[in-house]
Amino acid sequence: MRAVPRFVPRHLLADAAxxxxxLAVTLGPGFVMVLATPGKPGDSTGILIRAGLPQDQVWWxxxxxxxxxxxxxxxxxxxAFVLTATGTAxxxxxxxxxxxxxxxxxxxxxxxxxxxxKRRVVLGALALAMIVTYLAMxxxxxxxxxxxxxxxxxKQEQQKLADALNGDRESKQVLQTTRMVPHTAIPVDTLIETGQDALEMWLLLVAAYAVGDGIRTRRAHxxxxxxxxxxxxxQERQRAALAVAAERTRITRELHDVVAHGMSVMVVQAQGAAAALDRHPERTxxxxxxxxxxxxxxxxxxRRLLAAERTDAAEDARLTPLPGIGAIPDLVDQLRSAGMRIDLQIEGVPDVVPAAVDxxxxxxxxxxxxxxxxxAGPEAGARIRLEFDPEFLRVEVTDDGQGPADGADGIGNGLRGxxxxxxxxxxxxxxxxAPDRGFRLGATLPVGARP
Structure with a gap:
């Protein structure tokens, strides 16, 4: 059993009322009867006696x-249970x-x-209340x-004593026999009648327990x-936070790829323009x-990547589609125009692949x-091989440059992405x-088992 964790004045006032x-419904009928029945002149009987109320101080x-x-x-x-059980008993x-x-x-x-x-503790309180009320009654x-x-x-002794004083010997013998009769045990009829009288209180106690336990169960539910x-x-907030973090990671990775590629191409083109400025102005x-x-x-x-989290459907509809395998030839042409040697090989029959793989x-x-x-160096070239299979897509890029430096693992932020x-x-x-020289990268992406 537990008490209310904090004192609430309005609860105390309501329970006191x-x-x-x-108390009013218990004492009220007696006082109403006293007021409705005028007392006799000269009657000194107290109000409690006239109202039929107990005068014993213990009762009060x-x-x-x-x-x-x-x-x-x-x-x-x-x-409260201890006080009330004591008073009622x-x-x-x-x-x-x-x-x-x-x-x-x-x-x-x-x-x-x-x-x-705990329900068993409350059941113990119910059993205790029933036993106490029965024993009290x-x-x-x-x-x-x-x-x-x-x-x-x-009265019988007084009568027999009077008869004994008159010389009735038989009455004296009966008197002595009566005084020697021992006390008998509690009659079974008394136990049964007491149980019948206590039945009303028991029903009220069981009903009170049932209602209170139902309310406790409902509150727990x-x-x-x-x-x-x-x-x-x-959990939903955590999933949303994880989704936001994953989206930010994806956008960061995409931005790195876009910026790194774009800036590299622009630097190479700008260097070529600076070198050809005097001798070949048209190339500049x-x-x-x-x-x-x-x-x-x-x-x-x-801009498309930074606007990916916007919710404006009309603006999202105007965004350009994400690049895929179909854009690789344009990418190759772009770098070839910057003076880079690139060989593109396609093996197998190109088929529709999942967007993430694309x-x-x-x-x-x-x-x-x-x-x-x-x-890889200024004169390095690259070879791209795309191998299409019903179950996977193989992407391999090999260059003939100088390769990673001695002691370097050749893994930077781009390769980590x-x-x-x-x-x-x-x-x-x-x-x-690479087998001869340069650097080799090969990636196998499943397209059948993980669409």
Whole structure:
């Protein structure tokens, strides 16, 4: 059982009003009868006696205990149960009969059941309340029966004593025999009658427990549902955060590929334009035009990538499509125009491939050619081989440049981005020194098993 974790004044006021209402409905009819029936002149009988209310101070103390228990039931359910059980048991022990004031015990038991953490503890409280009320009513009944027998026995003894004083020897013998009769055990009829009298209180206690336990179960269910909802919302936020992080990583990788390729081509073209400025002015103009075209293309693709997270459908519809394998020939022509030797080979029958594989194959070729342009040397050339298979797409780029420097692993940010792409698609990547000289990159991308 547990108490309310913090003190709430309005709960105390409401429960105190409920306790006063129980006291009013218990004492009210007697006082109404006193007011409705005028007393006789000279009658000195007290108001409590005329109202049929107990005059015993113990009864009023027990009443106060029960009322205090009702008032604090939501603040301290355990203490309230002990106080109310004590007061109710005392009432039943004094007068046997069930009163409206004794509704305090079922009411507090309802609170205990509604606020209890463990059901078996609350069931123990229910059993204890039923046993205490039964024993109190049994004790009251036995006390009344004992008093009645004592009165009858006293009258009989007085009569027999009077007869004995008159010289009746037989009466003396009967008197002695009567005084030696031992006390008998509790009659079974008394136990049954007490159970019948306690049945009303038991039904109220069971009903209070059932209602309180149902409310406790419902609250626990609502708490579980709210917790589940909060967990789902937290998981959704985590998934959204992971998706945002993955999208940012993808955009960063795309930007790296676009910027690295575009800037490399522009630098090479600008260098060629500077070298041909004096001897071949017409080549300078062509090279500068290539710089302009590559710059515009790179800027357009950067804008498309940076606008990928926008939600404006009309603007998204105007975005250019993502590059794929079909754009590799244009990429080759662009680099050939910059003076780079490139050989493109296609094996197998090109077929429709998944969009992710299509884009990744283009980026792999683009990054490999950019690395060749930047690191392989001024006279280096490259060979591109695309092998189409129903189950996979093989992309291989080999250059005849100077290769990686001694002690270098040949893996930079661009190759790390390629490795990430291949890993996401479930493919395989091979990089390293070419058989003759230069650098070789081979990637196998599944297209059948992982569409």
């Amino acid at each position: 409920l306790a006063l209402a129980l 103390v027990l009443t106060a205990l029960a009322l205090v228990g009702v008032a604090i039931r939501r603040h301290s359910a355990v203490v 005392g009432h039943l022990l004094l007068q046997t009969k069930f009163q409206l004031l004794d509704l305090a015990l079922p009411l507090v038991l309802y609170t205990v059941a509604a606020m209890g953490r 049994l004790g009251s009944r036995l006390d009344v029966t004992h008093r009645q027998k004592a009165v009858v026995a006293a 609502l708490v579980a549902v709210e917790q589940r909802t909060a967990d789902l919302a937290r 103009a062509t090279a500068l035009q290539h710089v302009i075209d590559v710059g515009r293309s790179s800027l357009s693709e950067m 884009l990744s194959a283009y980026r792999i070729v683009q990054e490999a050619l950019t690395n060749t342009l930047k690191h 390629i490795a990430d792409r291949v890993a996401v698609l479930g493919g395989a990547l091979e990089t390293g020194q």
